[in-house]
């Protein structure tokens with residue numbers, strides 16, 4: 058595959074929404090299973106890290122520790138729901154369920170199918186955040202109404218992590234090898250992206266690595282500005298970084314999947 | 321009327337494998353057109369080229385007057401496809417499978433729901449309407465896939481081994497349905513390993529091997545041209561072989577049977593009874609199976 062084909066703009070049609078709708082339909086049918094994890098996760102994080110560890114930490118930069126990590130909880134959920142949906146979820150639909158094969162035998166193209174999967178990954182993130190927000194608000198650890206911006210932010214961040222996940226799905230030899238990006242990329246990113254402590258506490262090189270290579274860093278930073286709220290012009294940098302990376306990776310992931318599936 | 325499919329010098333290579341190696345054929349409207357051939361002959365690959373899910377390596381191809389390379393969505397909108405590998409959506413019931421699939425063709429939901437019920441009846445699965453896919457037997461899944469291929473009222477059906485794994489009743493049901501669809505003006509392209517099925521259903525067929533078309537014609541013509549009218553089979557023994565050599569009748573040996581192709585089985589049978597005293601003898605009309613075995617060889621390929 059040449060660089061040209063890797064970065065070629067894919068022709069995606071409105072039919073991508075049909076794939077999105079199919080996934081939504083399945084999701085709604087099993088809504089009970091899907092509704093509780095975000096709910097419970099918010100409780101667990103808040104009580105264990107926030108109230109547990111938070112009691113010792115007190116505050117960071119004048120912000121109560123629970124309030125400091127609340128946006129990180131949201132950002133991590135955005136990352137996990139989109140990433141895992143578009144890695145394990147998409148891989149199962151592609152390889153085991155042969156759903157993509159069935160879809161491309163209809164007017165849908167493979168570009169439509171993958172674009173639909175990416176949109177769905179982002180939608181999962183939005184739903185996750187939408188369910189978590191009331192819990193966090195009830196605990197009084199985020200401020201309203203600025204925190205509602207977390208919802209559009211979840212879509213951008215969700216699409217970004219959906220595309221990242223889909224790139225791995227496009228090149229993974231099997232389901233098991235998806236564990237590598239999960240453990241070697243997602244786990245360190247969860248810990249070292251200014252999530253549970255400020256990056257400034259680490260040697261400067263870690264900060265550079267995080268800013269350059271850990272997309273979560275930008276999502277957490279933007280999210281934190283919304284929930285504290287404490288906006289600064291830096292949010293534009295974070296947003297632009299995410300939009301640019303999302304755009305490129307959506308294109309690349311569609312092309313990688315096309316190469317994988319159209320032989 | 322222009323042909324429904326025109327393929328010229330059609331080729332598909334996977335790396336160094338020539339799966340389809342320069343084939344020519346034309347399918348006309350209203351025809352049932354079959355592809356036969358041993359495992360790995362290139363039948364499925366050909367179906368994938370026709371259904372626009374795999375791009376051809378070279379050659380020209382027109383399906384419903386359009387080129388799969390440039391107008392795949394417009395072609396696929398008018399196709400009904402049964403893939404070799406069952407790929408029903410396990411997250412849905414039978415009815416929901418059809419409705420969801422219809423959605424991919426932009427068919428409105430209420431219209432799709434009605435059509436889905438009609439089609440479930442068409443393949444006699446109305447009792448399984450709200451049953452999950454993993455609760456169906458293999459043959460029921462196959463029937464549901466045929467129903468799914470019909471949700472968009474296609475002009476051209478492309479069926480890759482539609483009756484694989486079906487019991488005799490279900491196969492007859494599918495044959496009858498395909499004949500009915502043909503009577504309504506549909507064109508059908510299918511692959512099969514069942515030679516009786518091909519002989520019964522197909523107006524014309526090809527036998528493929530190693531990516532090439534060996535012969536093309538109507539089942540009856542192919543039998544007449546490549547084998548003959550009737551076949552007499554007797555057991556294979558030294559006495560029979562020496563006796564046949566003496567009488568001058570031409571024969572061929574396949575394992576434990578000796579075959580004689582003839583235009584008059586009665587005459588051959590009488591000669592054999594009078595001169596050779598066979599222990600077991602049958603006479604039968606020549607079939608497509610004889611053509612197939614003659615052309616594609618009797619030994620299993622790797």
Ligand SMILES: Nc1ncnc2c1ncn2[C@@H]1O[C@H](COP(=O)(O)OP(=O)(O)OP(=O)(O)O)[C@@H](O)[C@H]1O
Pocket residue numbers: 320334337338339357358359360361362363364365366404
């Ligand atoms: N995706 C692929 N990659 C590489 N080679 C392939 C691929 N698909 C098919 N082939 C090869 O192409 C040849 C033709 O395969 P094809 O599936 O078309 O055969 P077939 O006639 O449908 O056989 P069967 O009766 O077993 O279904 C085989 O040699 C097969 O190994």
Ligand SMILES: [Mg+2]
Pocket residue numbers: 363364365404480
């Ligand atoms: Mg096949």
